[in-house]
Amino acid sequence: MRASILSLFAVASLAFAEDAPVVANNPAGASYLAKLPTKEGSALQGSVSAVSNGDGKGVLIAVAIAGLPKEGGPFMYHIHEKPVAADGNCSSTGAHLDPYKRGEQPACDPKTPQNCQTGDLSGKHGNITEQQFSGSYSDLYLATNPSDLSYLGNLSIVVHLSNKTRISCANFSVIAAGVSSSSSAPVSVGTSSGYALPTGGHNGTASATATGTNGPTGTPISPTSSTTSLPSSGAQKLAAGAGALAAGVAALML
Numbered sequence: 182m183r184a185s186i187l188s189l190f191a192v193a194s195l196a197f198a199e200d201a202p203v204v205a206n207n208p209a210g211a212s213y214l215a216k217l218p219t220k221e222g223s224a225l226q227g228s229v230s231a232v233s234n235g236d237g238k239g240v241l242i243a244v245a246i247a248g249l250p251k252e253g254g255p256f257m258y259h260i261h262e263k264p265v266a267a268d269g270n271c272s273s274t275g276a277h278l279d280p281y282k283r284g285e286q287p288a289c290d291p292k293t294p295q296n297c298q299t300g301d302l303s304g305k306h307g308n309i310t311e312q313q314f315s316g317s318y319s320d321l322y323l324a325t326n327p328s329d330l331s332y333l334g335n336l337s338i339v340v341h342l343s344n345k346t347r348i349s350c351a352n353f354s355v356i357a358a359g360v361s362s363s364s365s366a367p368v369s370v371g372t373s374s375g376y377a378l379p380t381g382g383h384n385g386t387a388s389a390t391a392t393g394t395n396g397p398t399g400t401p402i403s404p405t406s407s408t409t410s411l412p413s414s415g416a417q418k419l420a421a422g423a424g425a426l427a428a429g430v431a432a433l434m435l
C-alpha cells in the first residue's frame with residue numbers, strides 16, 4: 182500500500198513538472214548582491230548581482246568573477262535552494278533552485294530556458310570558460326519578489342568546477358527591496374533573518390544602485406572596499422586585475 186502510494190506520487194510529480202513562467206511582477210528597483218568570499222591562498226573573487234528589470238519582467242543578472250583556477254573548467258554557477266551555512270561550507274546550499282521540479286536531467290537547453298531549473302544560470306546563459314568573466318544578461322524566470330517561487334533574495338550562488346566540485350559560494354544580500362508595482366508599497370523582505378549587508382563600505386554602493394537604473398549595459402555592482410574590489414568598469418580592467426591575481430590558484434580545491 183505504502184509503496185504504491187509512493188510510486189503514484191513519483192509518477193504524479195513527473196507528470197506535473199511544468200515550464201517555469203516568466204516572472205512578471207518584480208518590484209521596481211529591487212537589488213540583491215552575492216559577493217564571493219576571498220580566501221587565504223586563493224585568487225578567486227567576484228560577485229553576482231540581480232536587479233529587477235525595468236518592466237518588472239525577470240531580472241538583470243550581472244556577473245564579475247576573476248581568479249578562477251587554470252584547471253578544472255569550464256565553470257558552472259547556479260542559484261542554489263538554500264543559503265550558505267554560517268561556516269561557509271558550500272555543501273549547505275543544497276541543490277539548484279528548481280521550484281518547478283524539472284530535475285537535473287536532461288541537461289538544460291539554453292534555447293528553451295523556461296524548461297531549465299530556474300537557478301541554472303550557466304545552463305541558461307553559458308558556462309564560464311576563462312579564468313575570469315564579466316557580463317550581464319536578462320533572465321525572465323527569476324524573481325526579486327519574495328512571494329514568487331523563484332525568489333532568489335534569501336538564497337545563494339555557488340560556483341563549480343566542471344566535475345561539480347563547489348569552489349565558492351555566497352549568500353545574496355538585499356541592497357534594496359524595491360517597490361511593488363501593483364500596490365506602490367515598499368516590499369518587505371524580513372531583514373531580521375540573515376539579510377545583513379556585506380560589511381565594508383557598502384553603503385555608498387547601495388545608495389548608488391537603489392535608484393534602479395538597470396539598462397542592459399548595467400555594470401556589476403562591485404564591492405567598494407579596497408581589499409576586495411573588482412575593477413568595475415570594462416573587461417580590460419577586469420582582465421588586468423585577474424592577471425595580477427592569477428598566481429597561487431593551485432591551492433583552491435575545497
Ligand SMILES: *[C@@H]1O[C@H](CO)[C@@H](O)[C@H](O)[C@H]1NC(C)=O
Pocket residue numbers: 252253342344346434
Ligand atoms: C574535480 O576536479 C579537480 C580539478 O581538476 C580535482 O582536483 C578534483 O579531485 C576533482 N574532484 C572530483 C570529485 O572528481
Ligand SMILES: *[C@@H]1O[C@H](CO)[C@@H](O)[C@H](O)[C@H]1NC(C)=O
Pocket residue numbers: 262263264327328332335336
Ligand atoms: C525565502 O523566502 C521565501 C519568501 O519569504 C520563503 O518562502 C522561502 O521559504 C525562503 N527560503 C529559504 C531557503 O529560507
Ligand SMILES: *[C@@H]1O[C@H](CO)[C@@H](O)[C@H](O)[C@H]1NC(C)=O
Pocket residue numbers: 264265266267268269335352374375376
Ligand atoms: C547566509 O544566510 C543565512 C540565513 O539567512 C545565515 O544563517 C548564514 O550565516 C549566512 N551565511 C554566511 C556565510 O554568511
Ligand SMILES: *[C@@H]1O[C@H](CO)[C@@H](O)[C@H](O)[C@H]1NC(C)=O
Pocket residue numbers: 270271272273
Ligand atoms: C562541508 O560539509 C560536508 C558535508 O557535511 C563535509 O563532508 C565536508 O567535510 C565539509 N567541508 C569542510 C571544509 O568543512
Ligand SMILES: *[C@@H]1O[C@H](CO)[C@@H](O)[C@H](O)[C@H]1NC(C)=O
Pocket residue numbers: 254255256257288303304307308343344
Ligand atoms: C557546461 O559545462 C558542463 C560541465 O563540463 C557541461 O556538462 C555542460 O554541457 C556545459 N554547458 C554548456 C551550455 O556548454
Ligand SMILES: *[C@@H]1O[C@H](CO)[C@@H](O)[C@H](O)[C@H]1NC(C)=O
Pocket residue numbers: 380381382383384
Ligand atoms: C551603513 O549605514 C548604517 C545605517 O545608516 C550604519 O549603521 C552603518 O554604520 C553604515 N556602515 C558603513 C560601513 O558605513
Ligand SMILES: [Cu+2]
Pocket residue numbers: 258259260261277339340341
Ligand atoms: Cu550549483
